[in-house]
Structures are given as structure tokens and as C-alpha cells.
Amino acid sequence: MLQQTPVNRVIPRLAEWLERWPTPGDLAAVPPGEAVRAWATLGYPRRALWLHSAAVEITQRHGGVVPSDIDELLALSGIGDYTARAVAAFAYGLRHPVVDTNTRRVIARAVAGQAEPAPPSRTRDLDAMGALLPLPRGDAAIFNAGMMELGAVVCTAKNPRCGDCPIQSSCAWRLAGYPAYSGPRKAVQKKFEGSDRQVRGLIMAELRATHHPVTDAEITGLWPDPAQRDRALAELRATHHPVTDAEITGLWPDPAQRDRALAGLLADGLAVATGPGRYTLPHE
DNA sequence: AAGTCGTGGAC
DNA sequence: TGTCCAAGACT
Numbered sequence: 001m002l003q004q005t006p007v008n009r010v011i012p013r014l015a016e017w018l019e020r021w022p023t024p025g026d027l028a029a030v031p032p033g034e035a036v037r038a039w040a041t042l043g044y045p046r047r048a049l050w051l052h053s054a055a056v057e058i059t060q061r062h063g064g065v066v067p068s069d070i071d072e073l074l075a076l077s078g079i080g081d082y083t084a085r086a087v088a089a090f091a092y093g094l095r096h097p098v099v100d101t102n103t104r105r106v107i108a109r110a111v112a113g114q115a116e117p118a119p120p121s122r123t124r125d126l127d128a129m130g131a132l133l134p135l136p137r138g139d140a141a142i143f144n145a146g147m148m149e150l151g152a153v154v155c156t157a158k159n160p161r162c163g164d165c166p167i168q169s170s171c172a173w174r175l176a177g178y179p180a181y182s183g184p185r186k187a188v189q190k191k192f193e194g195s196d197r198q199v200r201g202l203i204m205a206e207l208r209a210t211h212h213p214v215t216d217a218e219i220t221g222l223w224p225d226p227a228q229r230d231r232a233l234a235e236l237r238a239t240h241h242p243v244t245d246a247e248i249t250g251l252w253p254d255p256a257q258r259d260r261a262l263a264g265l266l267a268d269g270l271a272v273a274t275g276p277g278r279y280t281l282p283h284e
Numbered sequence: 285a286a287g288t289c290g291t292g293g294a295c
Numbered sequence: 296t297g298t299c300c301a302a303g304a305c306t
Contacts, residue, residue, distance in 0.1 A: 002302040009292075010302085043290030050304085080304045100302045120303090148302060157300065158295075187286080189299080201290055264289090288306090294299085 003083065005042060007152070013042055025064045027055035033281025036270060037208045045204055045270055049282070050078025068092040081122055089144050095137045097129035098144040102151025107132070109155060113172030115181035116157075199261035207271055213278035220258060 001010040001017075017038060021027040027035065032052040039048035054076040058066055066087065067073055073084035085096040107128050108117035118124075129147070133140045154165050168174055192198055202222045206214050262279070265271040271279045 004289090004301060004303055005291080006293075006301050041291060043292085044303090046289070047304085078304065082303060086302070098302085101300090102302070152302080186299095190288095191297090192290085197288080197290060204290085268289090285306095289304095291301100293301095295297105 001042060001047070003047060003078075004044065009042065013040065021055075023064060024055040024058040024066065027052060028059040031281075031283045032269075033283055036204075036281050040208065041205075046268055047078055049269055053077035054079060066091065068094060070096065081126070086144075089141050093137055093141050095133065095135075095140040096144075097126050097133055098148070099125040099129045100148055100151075102149075102155070103129060103144075103147045104151075105157065106147050106151045106155050109160075109173035110167055110171045113176040113179070114183075115173065115179065116183065118183055119186075196257060196261050196264070199257055200265060203261060203265060204270065207279065207281050213274045213280050215279075216277035219262065219279070220255075 001014055020038065021030070030052075032049055035052040036045050036048045039045055042048075057076050058064060062072070067076075068088055068091070070084050070088055073079050073087055074081070079087075082098065082100050085098045086100075088094040088096050089098050104117040104120065104125060107125075108114045111128070111132070129144075132143070132147075134143050150165075150167075154161050162168055162171070162174060162178075165171065173179070199222075203214075203219055206218065206222055262271070266273065266279075269282055272282050274280050
């Protein structure tokens with residue numbers, strides 16, 4: 001749940017989730033669509049599918065007990081370098097470097113003296129954090145958590161609170177005079193409005209809300225949101241005179257976009273076809 | 285290995 | 296307002 005999702009948004013959903021499915025076996029016993037439905041609006045619904053798969057794998061391969069071995073964790077669906085080491089370090093107290101986006105930023109600033117970290121690099125990131133990790137196992141777990149917390153609360157991406165930082169006196173970035181970032185620009189993310197991702201989200205919301213197969217016609221009716229279309233039309237009228245047919249048509253979805261979004265969801269297993277033009281959440 | 289994948293708060 | 300970005304993983 002925490003992958004690319006703010007902690008404060010996860011906490012209440014996690015509480016509900018663990019009340020309903022306290023163990024991997026409990027989650028593995030329900031259809032994957034139930035996990036996707038309970039995931040609700042957390043975003044990236046593939047993670048719900050992967051979490052369910054991981055629960056099945058843990059039940060089948062590990063007797064229902066979450067493994068503590070890094071390689072066994074990495075072999076689980078949806079578990080990558082960050083999550084595997086977070087489980088080993090925080091749940092089992094083992095001495096492994098845990099590197100998330102916060103840790104990467106703190107190391108870039110406090111150690112390397114740069115405003116922003118270079119793009120993530122598995123080997124380099126784990127080596128850098130491994131070199132900082134205290135030797136005692138208990139201390140290593142606390143240090144991992146402390147680096148993440150420092151980055152999340154003080155050494156933030158925007159407007160870092162350097163005056164409140166507990167390690168300001170030894171921060172390489174501060175000692176260097178806060179030099180500006182000079183590395184490669186991060187890729188600008190595409191606009192969400194009108195994107196395939198938005199259409200996927202609308203389709204998923206419909207699949208979660210209905211307990212009967214959703215039809216092609218219903219999906220086609222989902223986009224664009226009338227209010228959104230009206231805002232776009234009003235904006236168009238305010239800036240252009242007169243509005244052309246082509247501009248108005250541009251406010252409606254490309255029919256191919258609905259097909260792309262739906263095909264993607266089917267390919268990801270987030271939706272399944274139960275008949276010609278009828279779709280539901282996955283039931284096995 | 286660069287693209288893709290949701291959602292919503294902050295500024 | 297639009298832009299950034301948030302405990303990443305997968306292909």
C-alpha cells in the first residue's frame with residue numbers, strides 16, 4: 001500500500017484491511033476481485049492484485065508465514081527491492097539496507113552534498129545505505145526507519161526544514177552552501193485529465209461499484225464526466241471565438257481510448273470478460 | 285531501460 | 296491555475 005502512496009492515506013485503509021484479513025491465508029481465501037474492491041481509491045489497483053497473489057504464494061509456499069529471507073521475499077508478486085528489505089528489517093529486525101525515495105534524498109543531501117538524488121540505482125543505493133548502517137541489528141532497523149522519517153518530515157523534496165534538521169551541522173549539502181541541482185531533469189509526467197490512466201480509473205470505479213457484469217455501453221457512458229466536459233467547454237468559449245466543431249469534438253473521448261484502457265485492464269487481470277461485452281472484477 | 289500505472293494533497 | 300510528488304514494481 002505504501003508504494004508511491006502517502007502514509008497518511010494508507011493508514012486507515014490498512015486498519016480496515018487487517019481487520020478483515022488478519023493473515024495471508026485469510027486474504028488468499030477470497031477472490032482477487034474482493035481485494036481490488038477493498039483497495040478502493042488507493043490507486044495503482046494492480047498492487048491489490050499482486051498483494052492477493054502474494055498471499056496465495058505465501059500460503060502455498062511458506063505455510064502461511066511471511067518469509068524473512070530477501071530472495072524469498074523478492075520472489076513474491078509485487079515485492080521489489082524496497083518492500084522486501086522493509087519487511088526483513090522492520091518486521092524481522094534483520095540488518096539490511098532499506099532504501100526508499102526519502103532515504104535516497106537524505107543520502108544525496110547529507111552525504112553527497114547534492115540537492116536531489118540521481119535516478120534510482122539498485123546497486124549504488126544499497127551500497128550507499130549499507131555503508132551507513134550501524135552494525136548492531138536492532139540499531140540498523142531503527143537507522144533505516146530514521147532515515148526514511150527524516151526525509152519524510154524534515155528533509156522533504158520541496159521546502160526542506162533545514163533549520164529543524166538534527167544533522168544540519170554535518171550535512172554536506174548545507175556545508176556546500178545548498179548548491180542547486182544540476183543533474184538530468186526528471187521526466188515530466190503526462191497530464192492526467194483526458195489520459196488513459198483517467199479512463200482506467202473510471203472503469204475500475206465502475207467495476208468496484210457494481211456487483212453485476214458491466215457492459216460496453218455502460219463503460220462508454222463513463223467518460224467524460226459531464227462537469228469536466230462543461231468546464232472544458234466553458235474554457236474553450238472564453239479563449240476562442242467562435243468554437244469550432246473540431247474543438248468541441250476534441251472534448252469527447254477518442255473511442256479508441258476506451259478500447260485501449262479496457263484492453264489494458266484485461267491484460268493486467270484487473271477486469272475479466274464474462275461474456276460478449278460484459279466485464280467484472282477477477283473472481284479467481 | 286524508459287514507460288506505464290491512480291489518486292489526491294500541497295503549494 | 297497547473298505542477299509536483301508520494302514507504303515502487305513491472306515490462
